[in-house]
Amino acid sequence: MAAELSVELADLRGWGGQVGRSGEDCAALAAYVSDHVPDGDFGRILSLITGDYESMARTVQQALVTDGQRLDRTGDSLRAVGRRFAETDAQVAQDFGVGARITDDGSAAGAFSDTGSTAASCPSTGGAALPEVSFGWLFDKACELIDWVGGPDLRSWVTDQIAGDVGKASLQASAWGHAADAMRAVEGNLARGEGAIAQTWHGDAATAAGAYLDQWLASLRSQASGMDRVSGYLHDMVGQAVDMAQVVVDIVKEVLSIISAGWSMAAIPIYGEIKLVDKVKDAIKLVNDARKVITVFWNALVMVIDGITMTVHAFQAESLPAAPSLPA
Numbered sequence: 001m002a003a004e005l006s007v008e009l010a011d012l013r014g015w016g017g018q019v020g021r022s023g024e025d026c027a028a029l030a031a032y033v034s035d036h037v038p039d040g041d042f043g044r045i046l047s048l049i050t051g052d053y054e055s056m057a058r059t060v061q062q063a064l065v066t067d068g069q070r071l072d073r074t075g076d077s078l079r080a081v082g083r084r085f086a087e088t089d090a091q092v093a094q095d096f097g098v099g100a101r102i103t104d105d106g107s108a109a110g111a112f113s114d115t116g117s118t119a120a121s122c123p124s125t126g127g128a129a130l131p132e133v134s135f136g137w138l139f140d141k142a143c144e145l146i147d148w149v150g151g152p153d154l155r156s157w158v159t160d161q162i163a164g165d166v167g168k169a170s171l172q173a174s175a176w177g178h179a180a181d182a183m184r185a186v187e188g189n190l191a192r193g194e195g196a197i198a199q200t201w202h203g204d205a206a207t208a209a210g211a212y213l214d215q216w217l218a219s220l221r222s223q224a225s226g227m228d229r230v231s232g233y234l235h236d237m238v239g240q241a242v243d244m245a246q247v248v249v250d251i252v253k254e255v256l257s258i259i260s261a262g263w264s265m266a267a268i269p270i271y272g273e274i275k276l277v278d279k280v281k282d283a284i285k286l287v288n289d290a291r292k293v294i295t296v297f298w299n300a301l302v303m304v305i306d307g308i309t310m311t312v313h314a315f316q317a318e319s320l321p322a323a324p325s326l327p328a
Helices: 009-036 044-096 137-148 166-200 204-265 271-315
Strands: none
Touching: 009 044, 009 166, 044 166, 044 204, 044 271, 137 204, 137 271, 166 204, 204 271
């Protein structure tokens, strides 16, 4: 048997208002993501993730828009329930000549005031940058000699792969982290308000509303965790990209040193030419080592893509609580 209905109307209005503000906060987060994650073009070095990353960002942005719309509608629904309770209680009191049973002291409990900041902070890059990869005329000569001996194209296979804007990726990593913090603040406000309304609203409607809001709390927690994971993925990728690029640059410098040594002997007839070819072959081994380093990095990016794909689930339409129905 359901418990007898009891409700404090001011608290219900306060709760409805807080839920509505949470919707506004989610809408603001959607705009924040749209502003600070405009695309996933981080250059050649991170191009492998661009398509999946941009698709994920669009899904997250749309999910936040949906969060905002549905939470705003939920707030409207709660306020409409309060009005219906008041109207029904007044009619019953008039029909039966008794005093009204539902209280309204005109002042909502303080738990329905938001605490903490639900606005995401401006992101920062952290100063990430790739090492310089311009090596001058000797680099051009090394590319020619390696090609002459039948080795891989040092430009297309190595140095072209370490060009990109990791500062932009770092900036977006920061944005995802701040968005996650803001989402946790939204969830915290809702959790605090739900605990407060449970003290003064009882009955079937209260039970149903509580179960529905529990779905939202779980969904918002999941979304905050997802944005944190994306932030972590990007931070890790930036760190690995910088480390990989530095290793490759160091290898290329060694290649140039070897080529330079061989070139200095090239003027010696026969012997010098043989030595030059040997030096170029040694350089090719190093170029292949650089290619292996890049391949390992690409494999790490594939794992990141898998992680991003899993993260998207928390933001897909079927993972969000359904839109509420407004009382007639």
